[in-house]
Amino acid sequence: MPDFETFRLVLEGLVAGLGVTVLVALSSLAIGLALGFALSLVREFTRTRAAHFAIDAYVELLRNIPALTHLFILYFGLASLGLRLSSIAAAILGLGLIGAAVTCDIFRAGFRSLPKGQVEAGLAVGLTPRQTIISILAPQAMRIALPGLGNYAVQLVKDTSVVSAIAAPEIMFFARSMVTSSFQTTLIYATAAGLYLLLSLPLMQCVRVLEAHYGKLKG
Amino acid sequence: MTGFLQPYFEYGGEWWPLLAEAMLNTALLSVAGFFLSVVLGLALLLCQMSGSAVLRGFAALYVTTVRGVPLLAILFLLYFGLPGVGITFNAFTAAVLGLSLCFAAQVSELFRAGLKAIPKGQREAALAAGFTPAQCFTFVILPQVVRVILSPMIVTFVSLLKDSSLASLITVNELVLTGRAMATEYFLPLQIYIAVGLCYFMIGWPFSVLSRRLAAPAAR
Amino acid sequence: MDALLSVAGLRKSFGSVEVLKGIDFSVKAGEKIALIGPSGSGKSTCLRCMNFLETPTAGEILLDGERIGMRNGRMMSDRQLAPQRAEMGMVFQLFNLWPHLTVTENVAIAARKVRGLAYKEARELALDMLAKVHMTHRADASPLELSGGQQQRVAIARALAQKPKLMLFDEPTSALDPELVCEVLNVIEELAGEGRTMLLVTHEIAFARDVADRVMFLDGGVIVEEGPASAVINTPREERTRSFLKQIRH
């Protein structure tokens, strides 16, 4: 049985990666939300065929290929072209771009769930299409998207562990490097799992509250 | 552009058999993982619906834990951690087990939502028509649940397929690990990882299209 | 005096189905016109063509002498249409209130965004309009907390806040529970008393007779009969009008 002192050392070692985990999660969340929302607007409210096709292709390619593969392309692949990204930059960019494909679909579903009468009422009072989108449709679509976005955020926190594979110094990276120099394999990985759980639990609670609230609004 | 594509023409013949074999492994891993996920998911569902508070508590705890812990941590625990306490799996078994432990929670949630989506009147109408509870479940409830969850189940399968890539990190010789080996051999990481990505796409995309097709009538 | 609204040769097809087959009528300022007809006869479509929520296939609509929806022989975009639509207040069958805004915000938002009123002025205007529909007491509620009749009154206030030249009503009471119909009809009747110009699609025949100056009976995409309200409803000339009125009174 590992004693408390070992546990403290393990925990200390892992917490060293906490900052990078949070940095990667928050930055890629920001990219994912902003880009995904922009893409959903273009996809739902413009009529350019080429743009629709490009966005559909983007979403399909990012959603049907593993994050790990995308990260390898960004980190190892681009480096072979001389475009060398730091592991953290590649991690943020990769998870952010994947996130945009995910949130684009979530926002689009939000827009589509709005009854047609909402737009019509906006246009009927004399709002321009742009004003209707900004004041009437987007706020509602975002609200409807919240539970889905929450689930995405929970998934994202876990997905940050994958970036250890391109040596971004986050929690799992430290876990893996500690394992090579110690025999406390089980303890180290279990503690890492616990740390992720601690990060996810508040988010999961948020999702639960959002879902309950949204259910109330609908019913 | 031709410079970028050049290696595909030059080495395509050598790469394809390697990638095809790896694709087969990835598919095998995913299908096995998915199958076990459904089995475990249904077991979890029974726990959730059981009269025993202990079982329900266990199920709730299990779902929460698995939702909050990365698959990678679970895989490392199973493959590298458990030998420390005397339990050893080969890499493939550990990967199948890890994937299905994770996805069982999703599967059970899907089934639960599917059951919830069936109006109570359906059961009542069936019982009123003289069905036994078992007949009611088999002929009235289950077919409807299956229709509701088929599309999200396929989405879940595609997620599992993507997550099976993490098995490369516990030395399962699937697409990504094969890609890594090829990348070190040929020094063409960009072309090789893109090829690996497209291999996943070839498996996953048809399922994504299928799930959308199945979801469409319900959405309209 | 010239007509405030004049419609000439209005046609509308959905795909190969022609729903409106050449509609002509005009509305003088202050006049109240009821549009009645069987389900599917094209009443809503006709009304929605007035503010181009439905794009007519052919025809001409003039509001106060200004051609709606067409400029220099070209169809106007939704963006270009916005100022013209602001001149017409529309009340929908299903209210179409915006659930993410409070009652007051629902009424005030167009004044702010379309006419550029300051926040305070827009709010005051909104409260005035809510007073007209007797909804001041729920000014800060969410539309989701209101009964159907209350929602529809707020929707009327929203349209009034546009200071429209013309009010368009599309069966404003047909989605309401029977006991809530009255409160909405009363509000519309009060507005009619203020000398507003109204075009009203309705199934409430008695209400149409009491409130409207003229009634138009639409069937099969054409106006079958038109005339003073009491005449059309009490002594219809056309057989189709008669059988429709008989049916609706069962």
Ligand SMILES: Nc1ncnc2c1ncn2[C@@H]1O[C@H](COP(=O)(O)OP(=O)(O)OP(=O)(O)O)[C@@H](O)[C@H]1O
């Ligand atoms: N967007 C549309 N696409 C295709 N057909 C349509 C559309 N809108 C209306 N129609 C058709 O046009 C016809 C007239 O519809 P409209 O809604 O104007 O009738 P209405 O007189 O208002 O009927 P109701 O009393 O039921 O409201 C109907 O046959 C309807 O099916």
Ligand SMILES: [Mg+2]
């Ligand atoms: Mg209608």
